[in-house]
Amino acid sequence: MSNNNLHSFGLGLATLDSQGKVIEVYYPEPVVSPAAEVVAALSIHCGYKAGNSDIRLSPAQRSTLSDDMTVPMSDLLRQTLKTTQSTVVAMFLAENSVPATVAEVYLKLHLLSHRLCKPHALNLQGAFGILRNIAWTNQGAIAVEELQARQLLARSQGQLLDVMSVDKFPKMVNYVVPTGVRIADTARVRLGAYVGEGTTVMHEGFINFNAGTEGSAMVEGRISAGVVIGEGSDLGGGCSTMGTLSGGGTAIISVGRDCLIGANAGIGIALGDRCIVEAGLYVTGGTIVSVLDHEGNLVQHAKARDLSGRSDLLFRRNSQTGAVECKTNKTSIALNEELHSHN
């Protein structure tokens, strides 16, 4: 049976709007590439045939699925299947294609935040159009069209309906907190962020979906959608990385290992490993940079985008001449000579 190969799968608890439409799904234990016998069992219990499909399970289906020890899941999830009053969705993702439903987008966002898939590995085309604008409240997710009545109802009963966010993407930590991370203000990390083991996101840090850190990192700046930060790098307070969604165009920005971007600095180019951008300096792709050798002699002028992705660079603004300079070590000089030869 060809359908026994799945890209990924999740059993989720869904919130519905008053029309009965799914507006968000919580998948506590998503899996990639489930074993063939697991897929076979799931298919039988859930009535799955083929393709990308989200199936709402009946109490009977949930019960038999819960009892089938072929399908691996925690005891707590097994028990939840039998007892919950919530809508349970089984999301079968046969292939990583353009998503079509809310349940599908949510599974992909979970896969990223569970570190089961890396940023850029999943097709999220059109996700903005599929996701609903939700009021994320202390009473759960509410379709934004239904909020006003709910607020009045709450207040008339002397309660507070606290609206924490009005957005298509929820915050990550209400779905998963991956191991070994600290996130001081959780409002600033969206579901779909990939937060590496050992990463601290301070109050001023931010990580968008389909973006993140590969390992240990200190994040006090903003990681835009699509941007990935290498192991051991440090993003200073309030620093900025240009995203592909907001002016960065098609060039995907990344930061290598052991980099330091200073406070209030910013980059519109990719950085290799061991690069430093001085606090307060914004390097855009079009910035004309004076490239210096390790003795401080001018080697050439270059557009910053031509230095994109190179390692061992230090970007600074000369505090006497105002010129943006890039100081390199010997390794980098070699790269610059090569760069020279292409001029």
Next chain:
Amino acid sequence: MSNNNLHSFGLGLATLDSQGKVIEVYYPEPVVSPAAEVVAALSIHCGYKAGNSDIRLSPAQRSTLSDDMTVPMSDLLRQTLKTTQSTVVAMFLAENSVPATVAEVYLKLHLLSHRLCKPHALNLQGAFGILRNIAWTNQGAIAVEELQARQLLARSQGQLLDVMSVDKFPKMVNYVVPTGVRIADTARVRLGAYVGEGTTVMHEGFINFNAGTEGSAMVEGRISAGVVIGEGSDLGGGCSTMGTLSGGGTAIISVGRDCLIGANAGIGIALGDRCIVEAGLYVTGGTIVSVLDHEGNLVQHAKARDLSGRSDLLFRRNSQTGAVECKTNKTSIALNEELHSHN
């Protein structure tokens, strides 16, 4: 009856402190310029005579008001009037004068956020002195003087009293979410903000009261009190607009249509339409700017404040000379010649 002309009106649910004083009011359905027959009916039910007046309604008053179909309101509000245990306030605003009470300031803040009045259209003089400093908690608004005992009481009962803000202004979205907006972190938009249809406020965005966007906009920077952003403009991550409350003085800063203020940039001057400020550049009123024509030739030096409000300008810092430059298109050159003639 002369009082049948009102500037605005609201029926509100109020929170009282332990002394019985109003500390905040939620007006679910405020109105401007209510029809004369509506004002007449309201006046009878509420015992309103004249002037700006907030009247606490008795259960009997609430009941007869609820039954009067002359007064337009939602069925839910009609029902709430009859059933709520909360204090109900009828706020009659005869004229847009210096506010005197908490209930009055709150009505004005609601009118702004409901998009019934534009920023600067309402008299908010002295509002800071009238509003109480409130602990905004998961148990509702609490006068800050009463917080300590409430916190101990909650903790002694094994509960959490979560204090989300200690401020005179609450966040907007617990009062109204206007149509067609997304606000990723709602703590960053105060009640009294005017958020235009189609505006997205990202996690790093901020909108103060009596400030906002006229239509579709992307807000990842800070809109200070009094600042208004035109349709189609984009405020990059962490960018700053100087407000009249904090150093901007009496000059009111605004941004026209289709502008782009880059990430971590800032302005202390007004921008016309189609202006760009390069990422990382802060243009204050006193910045000396090298004005260039469309071929890049120096036309003149000018203080940035003399360019305030002009359209089609691109501000950047020359990455080799460190000079702040303003590049213009032909239209702008004409303006600059005019400017020249005033030197």
Next chain:
Amino acid sequence: MSNNNLHSFGLGLATLDSQGKVIEVYYPEPVVSPAAEVVAALSIHCGYKAGNSDIRLSPAQRSTLSDDMTVPMSDLLRQTLKTTQSTVVAMFLAENSVPATVAEVYLKLHLLSHRLCKPHALNLQGAFGILRNIAWTNQGAIAVEELQARQLLARSQGQLLDVMSVDKFPKMVNYVVPTGVRIADTARVRLGAYVGEGTTVMHEGFINFNAGTEGSAMVEGRISAGVVIGEGSDLGGGCSTMGTLSGGGTAIISVGRDCLIGANAGIGIALGDRCIVEAGLYVTGGTIVSVLDHEGNLVQHAKARDLSGRSDLLFRRNSQTGAVECKTNKTSIALNEELHSHN
């Protein structure tokens, strides 16, 4: 009895993890240097002998302590001792030494935020290693290892377990709101911050532990760990102060009285009194500064760190030459002459 001298003392309500270990403590009424007779009474009721010690009180101990009017405490705390189901901890701090327990670190953080001790006055060495990584939720503090099961349990019951922070330090205001402050977004002030009377922390402001303001201040920028801001100073939106934890090294940064750091600016040096840093300018220790006299004549070049802590300085970047300049008044010139003599 030598133990009648205590550095400080607190009665706290503790949260335990599922293993029974203390993960956080709320001390509603901490005291420094309690009177000898109070210590004597406390020692008897709690069975305290010597040293730094946190003692969990039995219901009997709590009851006799509650009845002893020698020990000053509020009526509400007295009552709480008798009625609470929570774990009650008596934290005796004999000396201000390297902390050893969660209860001890929390008492020190409380002493700072209650303004009973100034930043740098308490030994917090190794605090990061002692504190647990906690999920701060709407259901209270949860050990991060136990979060996943709690989230699934909540969702299966149709509830939201909202995770507001995953961090070693909680936000201050759920423990104490000192008098005379406003904190617009409380997620941005950690327990252990010292927030002076008259301080407003706006939405973009931030105060780390062991840092803060000495009195009235406007904080729209970030106060890093260890940094103290003097009376009357104004930190503009998004401005940065380098902390000792993140790249500032061993030099402790402070800001004197009546200073103004502009929006999106930053400092890697200490400022004396009445200093100004222009909006958007980042002054690091290594920045070469052109020191000008009050007539604008160049006096010397200096590294910014050599100007650290001096008063009456204005830092700006010349908008035509790109040079970082420091303009001084006469008093400062004298200081610069002195500085000259050391070159």
